[in-house]
Amino acid sequence: MRATRRTLQQRQLVRNWCEVLERPGVNVLTDHAVALLVEKGIPPLLRQRVWPVLIGNGQKITPETFALWALD
Numbered sequence: 001m002r003a004t005r006r007t008l009q010q011r012q013l014v015r016n017w018c019e020v021l022e023r024p025g026v027n028v029l030t031d032h033a034v035a036l037l038v039e040k041g042i043p044p045l046l047r048q049r050v051w052p053v054l055i056g057n058g059q060k061i062t063p064e065t066f067a068l069w070a071l072d
Contacts, residue, residue: 014043021049028054 020026020034028034034054042050061069
């Protein structure tokens with residue numbers, strides 16, 4: 001019973017994260033829903049998508065630019 005409840009909670013958490021990631025123009029720094037989700041945790045399944053959104057790319061560094069920098 002306990003494993004089932006945990007599984008259901010994890011599935012709901014994944015659905016909630018997916019909804020946030022699909023909303024256009026969401027500001028992850030000021031959005032209260034995002035703050036609540038971060039407190040609950042980022043499911044391993046979504047970490048690859050969530051972390052870049054949370055961290056951002058203010059300097060607009062492309063993979064090519066990063067590769068050039070990494071060679072130095």
